[in-house]
Amino acid sequence: MKSPKSATKSIAAAAKASGAKVTLGMVAEACGVSPSTVSRILNGTAVVSQEKRDAVDRAIAELGFVPNPIARGLAGGRTLSAGVVTQAIDSPFYGVALRGIEEELSQVGYSPLFVSGHWNAKEEQRCIDVLRSRRVDGIIVLTGRLSDEALRKLAKEQPVVVTGRSIKAPGLYSLDFNDFEGARLATHHLLSLGHRQIAFIAGDPVHPDAQERLRGYRAALEAAGVRYKASLVLPGKFHEESGLMAVERLIDSREPFTAIFAANDQMAFGASLALYRRGLRVPEDVSLVGFDDLAGAAHSVPPLTTIHQAAHELGRLAAQSLLQMLAGQKPTAVLPEPRLIVRSSARPLQP
Amino acid sequence: MKSPKSATKSIAAAAKASGAKVTLGMVAEACGVSPSTVSRILNGTAVVSQEKRDAVDRAIAELGFVPNPIARGLAGGRTLSAGVVTQAIDSPFYGVALRGIEEELSQVGYSPLFVSGHWNAKEEQRCIDVLRSRRVDGIIVLTGRLSDEALRKLAKEQPVVVTGRSIKAPGLYSLDFNDFEGARLATHHLLSLGHRQIAFIAGDPVHPDAQERLRGYRAALEAAGVRYKASLVLPGKFHEESGLMAVERLIDSREPFTAIFAANDQMAFGASLALYRRGLRVPEDVSLVGFDDLAGAAHSVPPLTTIHQAAHELGRLAAQSLLQMLAGQKPTAVLPEPRLIVRSSARPLQP
DNA sequence: TTGTAAGCGTTATCAT
DNA sequence: ATGATAACGCTTACAA
Numbered sequence: 001m002k003s004p005k006s007a008t009k010s011i012a013a014a015a016k017a018s019g020a021k022v023t024l025g026m027v028a029e030a031c032g033v034s035p036s037t038v039s040r041i042l043n044g045t046a047v048v049s050q051e052k053r054d055a056v057d058r059a060i061a062e063l064g065f066v067p068n069p070i071a072r073g074l075a076g077g078r079t080l081s082a083g084v085v086t087q088a089i090d091s092p093f094y095g096v097a098l099r100g101i102e103e104e105l106s107q108v109g110y111s112p113l114f115v116s117g118h119w120n121a122k123e124e125q126r127c128i129d130v131l132r133s134r135r136v137d138g139i140i141v142l143t144g145r146l147s148d149e150a151l152r153k154l155a156k157e158q159p160v161v162v163t164g165r166s167i168k169a170p171g172l173y174s175l176d177f178n179d180f181e182g183a184r185l186a187t188h189h190l191l192s193l194g195h196r197q198i199a200f201i202a203g204d205p206v207h208p209d210a211q212e213r214l215r216g217y218r219a220a221l222e223a224a225g226v227r228y229k230a231s232l233v234l235p236g237k238f239h240e241e242s243g244l245m246a247v248e249r250l251i252d253s254r255e256p257f258t259a260i261f262a263a264n265d266q267m268a269f270g271a272s273l274a275l276y277r278r279g280l281r282v283p284e285d286v287s288l289v290g291f292d293d294l295a296g297a298a299h300s301v302p303p304l305t306t307i308h309q310a311a312h313e314l315g316r317l318a319a320q321s322l323l324q325m326l327a328g329q330k331p332t333a334v335l336p337e338p339r340l341i342v343r344s345s346a347r348p349l350q351p
Numbered sequence: 352m353k354s355p356k357s358a359t360k361s362i363a364a365a366a367k368a369s370g371a372k373v374t375l376g377m378v379a380e381a382c383g384v385s386p387s388t389v390s391r392i393l394n395g396t397a398v399v400s401q402e403k404r405d406a407v408d409r410a411i412a413e414l415g416f417v418p419n420p421i422a423r424g425l426a427g428g429r430t431l432s433a434g435v436v437t438q439a440i441d442s443p444f445y446g447v448a449l450r451g452i453e454e455e456l457s458q459v460g461y462s463p464l465f466v467s468g469h470w471n472a473k474e475e476q477r478c479i480d481v482l483r484s485r486r487v488d489g490i491i492v493l494t495g496r497l498s499d500e501a502l503r504k505l506a507k508e509q510p511v512v513v514t515g516r517s518i519k520a521p522g523l524y525s526l527d528f529n530d531f532e533g534a535r536l537a538t539h540h541l542l543s544l545g546h547r548q549i550a551f552i553a554g555d556p557v558h559p560d561a562q563e564r565l566r567g568y569r570a571a572l573e574a575a576g577v578r579y580k581a582s583l584v585l586p587g588k589f590h591e592e593s594g595l596m597a598v599e600r601l602i603d604s605r606e607p608f609t610a611i612f613a614a615n616d617q618m619a620f621g622a623s624l625a626l627y628r629r630g631l632r633v634p635e636d637v638s639l640v641g642f643d644d645l646a647g648a649a650h651s652v653p654p655l656t657t658i659h660q661a662a663h664e665l666g667r668l669a670a671q672s673l674l675q676m677l678a679g680q681k682p683t684a685v686l687p688e689p690r691l692i693v694r695s696s697a698r699p700l701q702p
Numbered sequence: 703t704t705g706t707a708a709g710c711g712t713t714a715t716c717a718t
Numbered sequence: 719a720t721g722a723t724a725a726c727g728c729t730t731a732c733a734a
Contacts, residue, residue, distance in 0.1 A: 036713080036723095039714090043713080089465075099439065116453060240650040424710090425726085427710055
């Protein structure tokens with residue numbers, strides 16, 4: 001019982017036996033150095049002699065020491081956690097992005113703190129407050145309703161990455177989708193298949209993406225010399241039920257159509273069901289194109305032709321960008337362009 | 352500038368102007384009481400005179416003070432956060448449960464900390480370590496692979512709620528699904544519709560739920576006097592693709608069948624697609640029943656008859672139970688029994 | 703009922 | 719290169 005090693009061992013044994021948490025101080029004591037030294041080794045804050053470094057590393061391993069992020073946070077340093085404002089934790093679209101964020105963050109020891117704003121600026125603000133009070137090192141906002149102004153203000157306190165809009169400010173990085181191009185692509189696909197009477201199920205116009213997608217639809221029509229008809233544009237709310245009702249209204253209106261472009265997959269699913277109920281087959285009677293390429297789109301009946309949005313990539317890039325800002329670098333990531341995924345729900349117009 | 356109120360106001364103004372965080376100490380100072388008094392009011396730890404209580408409340412409101420959970424946690428008390436071990440943050444089934452947890456927790460000021468174990472005991476253990484290092488007040492484990500033993504050990508440190516199994520231990524509360532009954536219900540439904548050749552797409556047998564659902568299928572068959580045929584049972588992996596492949600194999604095997612019961616909705620969707628590809632219609636040629644009642648089941652084509660699992664309720668109850676344990680009470684919540692949801696994917700066997 | 707003071711586990715700022 | 723020592727913002731004995 002004379003070597004430092006066995007001393008460490010006995011402390012380890014004691015710690016384990018008592019079930020007590022091992023602290024940085026205990027590690028320091030175990031190898032006869034000051035807490036500061038241990039801290040420096042942990043954080044690489046300063047140069048420490050190889051000798052002590054080894055001793056500390058060993059003690060950490062033997063004691064099973066895990067730094068306490070809570071204390072770290074209090075002491076003014078990092079909390080190693082990033083706040084993520086999403087709209088609903090169970091969103092089929094953003095869920096994939098959350099996974100991407102989690103993957104990227106956990107690789108470097110960061111933990112995401114997810115909070116849901118439910119498409120409501122007030123709730124989002126509350127989310128932000130929760131995150132701030134928890135002292136997150138940075139915040140990712142997935143396409144919220146918060147004003148650009150609020151975001152800019154927030155970015156003065158800590159790094160912020162926001163998706164779904166383009167906005168430049170110090171400490172703020174934005175990752176924008178090209179909704180316009182995606183919608184243009186989808187509409188163009190239907191047009192190239194010979195369709196001319198293409199209904200559009202729009203998203204809630206309070207979402208900028210909904211407006212952009214409508215713009216893309218109109219642009220494609222115009223480019224093809226097809227007249228825009230307001231009666232072919234149905235309001236929707238981005239969920240299945242609204243897609244279903246939109247198609248019911250459309251059919252009831254007796255406005256002729258041969259294809260439908262829904263501003264997202266969920267509404268496309270609803271539209272598909274409405275058509276089925278009315279005895280209309282997809283794609284034999286009506287062609288259908290969605291937007292988002294949700295996980296379920298590939299296995300719906302029929303598999304849905306849609307616009308792929310790189311949600312997983314979005315999450316990864318958002319996290320990477322935040323990490324870069326935290327490291328004092330300037331992020332440069334750009335979202336991949338939307339791609340048309342041709343499956344089986346749209347086909348050439350039969351003469 | 353003589354009344355206490357205006358003094359408070361000026362401090363508030365200063366705080367806002369400087370953008371500095373308002374601390375409990377500042378609140379105390381602003382109304383001339385000690386920090387402990389403010390703390391006591393905040394936590395209801397002791398009786399405080401109405402007079403001071405009012406003053407402090409006002410100061411809190413005026414200064415916009417928000418307690419710092421980090422410091423709270425360090426100070427030995429609660430962190431007001433609960434760890435949630437899920438399998439994948441974007442799981443269509445558990446996502447709904449996560450939402451339930453979040454709702455319930457946030458109502459009382461708790462924040463969930465979500466970590467994903469990816470159906471892997473080792474990763475789950477790492478998740479647990481992360482949660483412990485973050486000093487969560489309690490942990491919810493959604494149907495993981497962790498051994499009962501590991502859970503019991505964990506429960507000695509802090510309250511634990513686990514779903515998907517039945518296990519009794521101090522500090523541990525379990526919320527179990529009745530998978531057996533659900534599967535029995537589904538199979539019985541098909542049986543009562545006149546089907547006798549009912550294929551079963553099983554889940555991965557390493558999941559206890561998969562085994563239970565197989566048991567339920569067999570029990571229903573037996574009760575109806577229908578002989579169990581191993582060739583009608585196809586292995587699956589709980590995801591769409593495996594359901595699709597199972598049906599392809601089934602059809603190729605030339606084993607006659609008139610109905611399919613899939614051990615979860617995702618496999619049912621895959622099965623549906625396989626049938627579609629082979630020119631078999633649901634429900635005209637083959638009846639199909641799923642399990643889980645995912646969000647998409649109601650809007651699939653045709654809408655899927657399935658067993659409703661109360662995922663959202665599961666989340667809420669798990670959170671409530673944890674909160675009760677945290678409050679020193681004994682939880683009593685029990686999951687609702689599975690229910691058959693009749694939609695359009697199964698119909699009477701045509702003679 | 704209220705205040706004082708000692709932590710909680712870490713990092714940061716000085717010295718040395 | 720290393721070690722005291724003071725924060726960080728709050729809770730909680732212990733006093734009064």
